[in-house]
Amino acid sequence: MILLLPLLIALLGAFLLLGFQNPRVATRFALCVGGLEIASLAALVWRVHVDGALQVGRYLRADGLSSFFLVNIAFISGLVLVYASGYLPLAGKGRFSSPRWFYALVFLFLFTMVSVCLSANLGLLWIMMEGTTLASALLVGFYNTEGAVEAGWKYLMVCTVGIAFALFGTIVLYLAAVKAGMNPAAALDWVALMDAVPRMGFDPHLVKLAFVFVIVGYGTKIGFVPMHSWLPDAHAEAPTPISALLSAVLLNCAMYAVMRYDAIVSHATGPAFSHTLLLIFGGMSMVVAGLLILVQRNLKRLLAYSSVEHMGIIAIGLGLGGPLGLFGAMLHTFNHSVAKSLLFFSAGNVRHNFGTLRMESITGMSRSLPQTSAALVVGGLAIVGLPPFSLFISEFAILSEAFSQARYFVAALVLIVISVVFGGFAYHFLHMLSGEPHGAPENAKLIPSEYMVMGIAVLCLTFFGARIPHLFGVFVQEAMVVLR
Amino acid sequence: MGLVEIATGKVLSSFSVFLFLTVLLLVVARRISTSVLLFSVQSAIIAAGVFATGFQERLAEAYVVGALVLLIKVIVIPRAFFSLVERLKTSRDVKAWTTPTQSVFIAAAMIYLSYAAVHSYGQAVNVPEDSLAAAVALILTGAFLMVSRKKALMQMLGLLVLENGIFLAALTTTFGMPLVIEIGIFFDILIGLLLMGIFTFRIRETFDHLDVSKLRRLRG
Numbered sequence: 053m054i055l056l057l058p059l060l061i062a063l064l065g066a067f068l069l070l071g072f073q074n075p076r077v078a079t080r081f082a083l084c085v086g087g088l089e090i091a092s093l094a095a096l097v098w099r100v101h102v103d104g105a106l107q108v109g110r111y112l113r114a115d116g117l118s119s120f121f122l123v124n125i126a127f128i129s130g131l132v133l134v135y136a137s138g139y140l141p142l143a144g145k146g147r148f149s150s151p152r153w154f155y156a157l158v159f160l161f162l163f164t165m166v167s168v169c170l171s172a173n174l175g176l177l178w179i180m181m182e183g184t185t186l187a188s189a190l191l192v193g194f195y196n197t198e199g200a201v202e203a204g205w206k207y208l209m210v211c212t213v214g215i216a217f218a219l220f221g222t223i224v225l226y227l228a229a230v231k232a233g234m235n236p237a238a239a240l241d242w243v244a245l246m247d248a249v250p251r252m253g254f255d256p257h258l259v260k261l262a263f264v265f266v267i268v269g270y271g272t273k274i275g276f277v278p279m280h281s282w283l284p285d286a287h288a289e290a291p292t293p294i295s296a297l298l299s300a301v302l303l304n305c306a307m308y309a310v311m312r313y314d315a316i317v318s319h320a321t322g323p324a325f326s327h328t329l330l331l332i333f334g335g336m337s338m339v340v341a342g343l344l345i346l347v348q349r350n351l352k353r354l355l356a357y358s359s360v361e362h363m364g365i366i367a368i369g370l371g372l373g374g375p376l377g378l379f380g381a382m383l384h385t386f387n388h389s390v391a392k393s394l395l396f397f398s399a400g401n402v403r404h405n406f407g408t409l410r411m412e413s414i415t416g417m418s419r420s421l422p423q424t425s426a427a428l429v430v431g432g433l434a435i436v437g438l439p440p441f442s443l444f445i446s447e448f449a450i451l452s453e454a455f456s457q458a459r460y461f462v463a464a465l466v467l468i469v470i471s472v473v474f475g476g477f478a479y480h481f482l483h484m485l486s487g488e489p490h491g492a493p494e495n496a497k498l499i500p501s502e503y504m505v506m507g508i509a510v511l512c513l514t515f516f517g518a519r520i521p522h523l524f525g526v527f528v529q530e531a532m533v534v535l536r
Numbered sequence: 537m538g539l540v541e542i543a544t545g546k547v548l549s550s551f552s553v554f555l556f557l558t559v560l561l562l563v564v565a566r567r568i569s570t571s572v573l574l575f576s577v578q579s580a581i582i583a584a585g586v587f588a589t590g591f592q593e594r595l596a597e598a599y600v601v602g603a604l605v606l607l608i609k610v611i612v613i614p615r616a617f618f619s620l621v622e623r624l625k626t627s628r629d630v631k632a633w634t635t636p637t638q639s640v641f642i643a644a645a646m647i648y649l650s651y652a653a654v655h656s657y658g659q660a661v662n663v664p665e666d667s668l669a670a671a672v673a674l675i676l677t678g679a680f681l682m683v684s685r686k687k688a689l690m691q692m693l694g695l696l697v698l699e700n701g702i703f704l705a706a707l708t709t710t711f712g713m714p715l716v717i718e719i720g721i722f723f724d725i726l727i728g729l730l731l732m733g734i735f736t737f738r739i740r741e742t743f744d745h746l747d748v749s750k751l752r753r754l755r756g
Contacts, residue, residue: 111716175717182724189731193738201738202751208735209691212728213682216698219721220675223706223713230710237714257657 054099055108057092058122058166061085066159075151079137082155086133089162093126101530110241113172116530120382121169121308123527128300128389129162131505135397136293138501142404143291154194154291161187161297168305174240177309178215178222181273184302185211192290192298203282203289210282211272218269218309221262225316228258242312249319256321263317263326266310267333273306275360276333276367277340287356288409292400295352299359299396300389307366307385314370315535327371334367335465342469345476351399351409354480355392358435361473362388368466369450372457378535380449382528387442387516388435394509395431397502398424402484405496411480416489423498425485427506432481434513436474442516540591547588552670554581555704556647559677562697563639567628571693572617578674578697579609582704585667589711597715604722605703613696613729620689620733626746631686633749639684646676667708674701686749688736692729699725 065085072078097119100106105115114122136158140151164183171177185208193204222240229239232252238244272279287295310330317326341360348354362384369381399409401424406414418425434441447470454463498506515521520528558578565571583605590598621628632639650672654665678698682691706712713721740746 173717175713176720179717179720179724182728186724186727186731190734193735196738196742198742201735201742205688205732205735205739205748205751208728208731209682209695212695213679213698216695216702220702220705223702223710226706226713227709236710240714240717261657 054092054096055106055112055114055170058089058096059163059170061089061092062159062163062166065089066156066163069152069156069159072152075140078152078155079140082151082159083133083137085159086130089159090126090130093122093166097122097126097527101527107172111173111176112170113243114170115534116527116532117308117311117534118169120527120531121304121385122166123524124304124386124389125162125165125169125301128393129297131393131397131508132293132296133158134501135296135400135505136291138499139291139293139400142499154191157187157191157194158294158297161191163187165301165305169308172242174222174225174242174245174312177312178219181218181270181306181309182212182215184305185215185273188294188298188302191294192286194291194294195289197289199285200289203285207282207286210279214272214279215269217265217272221265221267221269221313224258224265225262225313228254228262231255231258242316245316246319249316254320259317259320260325263313263329266313267326267329270306270309270313271333274303274310274363274367275337276363277337277360280337280341280360283360284353284356287359288350288352292352292396292403295355295399296393296396299356300393303359303363304385304389307363310367311370311535318373323373327373330367330371331462334364334371335462337361337364337367338466338469339364342472342476345473346479348476348480349410349412351402351411351414351480351484352396354411354476355395355399358395358473358477359388359392361469362392362435364469365447365450365466368462369446369453372450372453372459372462374453374457375532376449376456377453378532379528380446380453382531383449383520384443384446387446387513390509390512390516391431391434391441391443394427394506394513395435397506397509398428398431401498401502402428405493406491411484413491414484415487416485418485420489420493421496423503424496427498427510428481429485430510430513432477434517436477437470440517441513442520443513444517445520544588544591547584548592548664551581551585551588552664552666555670556673559647559673560640560643562677562681563643564636566630566632566636568621568626568630568687568689568693569618569628571630571690572614572621575693575696575700576610576614578700579605579613582700582707583610585704586707586712589707593711595711598712600715601712601718604719608722608726609696609700612726616729616733617689617693620736624689624736624740624746626687626689626740629687630690631747633684633686642680643677646680647673650676663708668705671701671705671708674698674704677701686747688732688739688746688748691748692732692736695732696725696729 100114100119107113164180164187167180189208192207193200226239230236232254275283314326337360341357344357366381366384369377434443437443437447558574562574583602586602650669654668675698678694681694
């Protein structure tokens with residue numbers, strides 16, 4: 053029951069929200085549903101922590117890995133909902149014609165993402181992953197401007213085709229399992245697969261073929277280069293709360309799917325094949341995104357490319373494997389989410405005050421918008437991986453793993469890209485912060501909802517940078533145990 | 537040997553040939569409505585394949601899946617397409633980047649490529665090489681239609697052809713996936729098409745045309 057609760061609340065909430073015509077009532081109701089959703093997720097995570105894995109029927113299951121990603125979903129979606137409650141009224145009447153549709157779609161989107169994490173069956177996982185695309189496509193195109201419609205169409209087409217490849221990969225894995233003698237009814241069950249793979253002698257060619265298709269398919273949703281073309285458009289054109297959700301939650305959910313497959317393939321054929329592929333995709337994403345960061349003109353596109361780069365870092369952590377590499381990758385999914393949502397929230401505020409996101413026409417922010425600037429600076433320092441903040445810890449863990457495995461090429465690549473990205477962020481941010489202010493209201497303060505979510509994000513980044521809370525560390529460990 | 541057995545054998549032995557035929561016709565079709573009709577025929581052939589497999593392997597689930605294919609891909613989706621074409625009042629031309637002659641050669645090359653690709657796997661997994669090659673050819677054709685046609689509707693159709701190929705691959709290699717999963721996949725396809733339909737209307741409203749090749753505002 054406790055497993056079904058988060059799913060039911062999100063789904064019911066989405067449908068009930070459509071009944072509220074009044075924007076203010078709809079917003080309040082959405083916050084209530086969000087609160088319930090987070091509480092139910094927290095209860096579920098706690099149950100999994102205390103009692104171990106939970107299973108309902110044949111298709112739903114929560115274990116340590118799922119609950120780690122559920123923590124991520126709950127935390128970020130809470131921030132996003134609070135932020136959205138203040139953002140929508142400011143965004144102007146023409147742009148947010150109907151908050152109830154917005155919130156209903158947000159909850160549908162949440163429902164699909166929670167379902168991805170709770171799927172015990174790889175087929176259901178695929179269905180729900182496609183569901184995330186469908187639920188969010190209308191949100192990406194929500195503004196109905198030329199750019200938004202184009203981005204929405206591109207997002208829908210690219211991700212649907214990409215995910216069709218993942219379906220093919222799923223089928224190939226199913227074929228390998230059935231051929232190895234597994235019961236067809238259980239051949240897509242993740243636990244049964246993990247159990248059967250070491251002893252039943254799966255055809256290694258088929259398993260590898262399956263992983264290639266899966267990493268291309270789900271990699272499209274993660275935003276691996278060269279399948280990343282939808283990502284900057286969707287992030288830049290979506291309403292800001294949605295950009296934060298896409299970048300901080302959706303990409304992680306897709307990464308979660310790849311982790312599950314990586315574990316199966318590593319057990320079947322040894323880790324060399326899948327880990328090499330992860331390193332290649334991770335390396336390509338880092339290098340290409342790192343270079344593209346330098347030439348961006350739009351603040352949200354800059355942040356989107358930075359997401360591609362960080363997904364690359366996470367893939368490299370997974371590809372290196374080993375206790376520290378995996379630990380760093382896990383931690384980095386969470387840390388990146390927090391830092392990136394902080395940056396998107398600030399970008400939303402910049403958009404309100406300057407009416408544009410073109411970085412060349414924004415100057416003098418440090419004087420006209422001191423609070424937003426502070427948030428942007430903290431987020432920027434955190435995202436490039438500087439020491440007082442938590443991303444430093446996770447990147448450091450991944451780098452130490454690379455050094456301890458004597459993979460100096462990987463380590464050098466990561467270090468070089470991180471320095472290039474640092475240069476890019478410093479250049480763009482200094483340009484926006486310094487100079488004579490123009491075009492913005494004098495000393496505009498943050499509204500309470502913005503102040504609150506940005507404050508929480510900053511606290512979290514600093515606190516996790518100083519030391520990882522004990523309970524959170526336990527969650528990471530429990531997630532890592534599942535994959536081993 | 538009864539009539540049904542004979543029909544089953546005939547369907548299974550010949551349906552990949554018919555699928556190759558639809559592939560070749562699809563790439564030369566100049567009108568959207570012709571392409572939709574061809575997609576419908578193609579799905580009907582696949583449905584026949586599902587029924588024949590179900591009969592031969594004595595799988596009751598296959599009949600449900602076959603009925604779903606017949607209902608959704610042969611009837612519902614093509615009808616929805618026709619009404620979309622009518623309501624969007626767009627020109628009927630598919631607007632291809634390639635000439636029909638080039639397209640035929642590309643399609644032929646893709647069929648050859650499919651055989652080459654499945655050759656090594658066909659023996660390993662012990663399935664009929666022809667139908668696996670047909671599945672790969674459908675996937676490639678779908679992808680080709682998506683990149684070579686400028687109309688938004690044709691991109692949707694390409695996606696459907698690609699999906700048909702994946703479905704056929706699942707059918708020939710494993711006699712399909714568990715039923716619940718199949719139904720979920722059908723559901724996803726329907727919702728996806730609905731959303732794409734909504735987007736085609738929006739593209740028309742905001743851009744006043746349906747030529748996706750002209751959507752190039754977002755770059756870099």
